[in-house]
Amino acid sequence: MPIQYYIYFCLTLFSIGVVGVLTRRNAIIVFMCIELMLNAVNLLLVAFSKMYYGLAAQNSVANTAGIDAQIFVFFIMVVAAAEVSIGLAIIVMMYRNTHSIDINFLNRLKN
Amino acid sequence: MNLLEILFYVLSAFALVSAIMVLVSKNPIHSVLWLILVFFAISGHYILLNAQFLAIVNIIVYAGAIMVLFLFVIMLINIKKDSEPQKHLYVKFIGVIAGGSFLTLLISLVKQSMPLVGKNVLLKEGSIGLIHPLGKALFTDYVVPFEISSVLFLSAMVGAVLIGKK
Numbered sequence: 001m002p003i004q005y006y007i008y009f010c011l012t013l014f015s016i017g018v019v020g021v022l023t024r025r026n027a028i029i030v031f032m033c034i035e036l037m038l039n040a041v042n043l044l045l046v047a048f049s050k051m052y053y054g055l056a057a058q059n060s061v062a063n064t065a066g067i068d069a070q071i072f073v074f075f076i077m078v079v080a081a082a083e084v085s086i087g088l089a090i091i092v093m094m095y096r097n098t099h100s101i102d103i104n105f106l107n108r109l110k111n
Numbered sequence: 112m113n114l115l116e117i118l119f120y121v122l123s124a125f126a127l128v129s130a131i132m133v134l135v136s137k138n139p140i141h142s143v144l145w146l147i148l149v150f151f152a153i154s155g156h157y158i159l160l161n162a163q164f165l166a167i168v169n170i171i172v173y174a175g176a177i178m179v180l181f182l183f184v185i186m187l188i189n190i191k192k193d194s195e196p197q198k199h200l201y202v203k204f205i206g207v208i209a210g211g212s213f214l215t216l217l218i219s220l221v222k223q224s225m226p227l228v229g230k231n232v233l234l235k236e237g238s239i240g241l242i243h244p245l246g247k248a249l250f251t252d253y254v255v256p257f258e259i260s261s262v263l264f265l266s267a268m269v270g271a272v273l274i275g276k277k
Binding site (some may be wrong): 002003004005009012013017018020024025026031032036039042043046047050051054055057063064065066067071073074075077080081086087088090091093095101108 | 256
């Protein structure tokens with residue numbers, strides 16, 4: 001499978017996330033679109049790691065080439081889990097203060 | 112066209128349709144359910160790439176933990192379906208145009224790049240995605256970031272409790 005197909009697929013998924021962030025006003029949907037973009041990037045990293053592994057296997061170099069990218073994806077997932085817990089806590093706090101999760105009312109958090 | 116390519120196309124189409132449905136559905140709970148389908152399709156892609164550890168972690172962490180958290184928050188704050196404010200139609204239109212031109216720009220860049228020509232992704236083969244080499248790398252070369260991430264989780268937990276408290 002050529003690497004270009006994976007790049008096109010991940011770019012499309014990422015762009016769908018960008019469109020969602022630009023067009024929706026519900027803060028939870030915007031947050032979910034950010035998760036979508038993170039996942040597109042993760043999939044692209046894994047595809048590149050397998051590409052690199054295939055190239056290294058052709059030249060019969062070390063057989064653990066490309067393992068760093070998968071560790072990196074694992075750490076991205078770890079950070080995403082922490083980020084989601086904080087972000088949802090912020091959304092709950094925002095709902096408690098403004099009784100809405102419309103992102104246009106985020107300027108009311110100042111007081 | 113062999114079986115792997117058919118699987119790739121089917122999983123990609125499934126993921127893209129589900130991702131579009133995340134945006135179009137009015138009810139946030141339906142959006143969460145469609146997003147879970149996207150994550151399952153991406154896990155299928157990981158299995159196709161023989162990254163089995165990441166496939167399982169993706170299902171457990173994303174579809175299992177994060178999406179349940181989203182559902183829990185949506186049910187907790189109990190927003191009414193009709194009262195969700197919509198952006199103006201022209202703002203939506205401009206958003207779609209901006210995203211589409213972003214996509215076109217990047218795709219044309221990838222199409223023109225010469226170093227990517229003739230590079231192939233190994234499907235179904237390769238042992239770097241299995242749990243044995245990944246665990247070995249995680250606990251030898253990457254043991255310090257691994258321990259630091261536990262500190263990150265602790266601080267995230269303290270922060271979430273602090274923010275969520277009245």
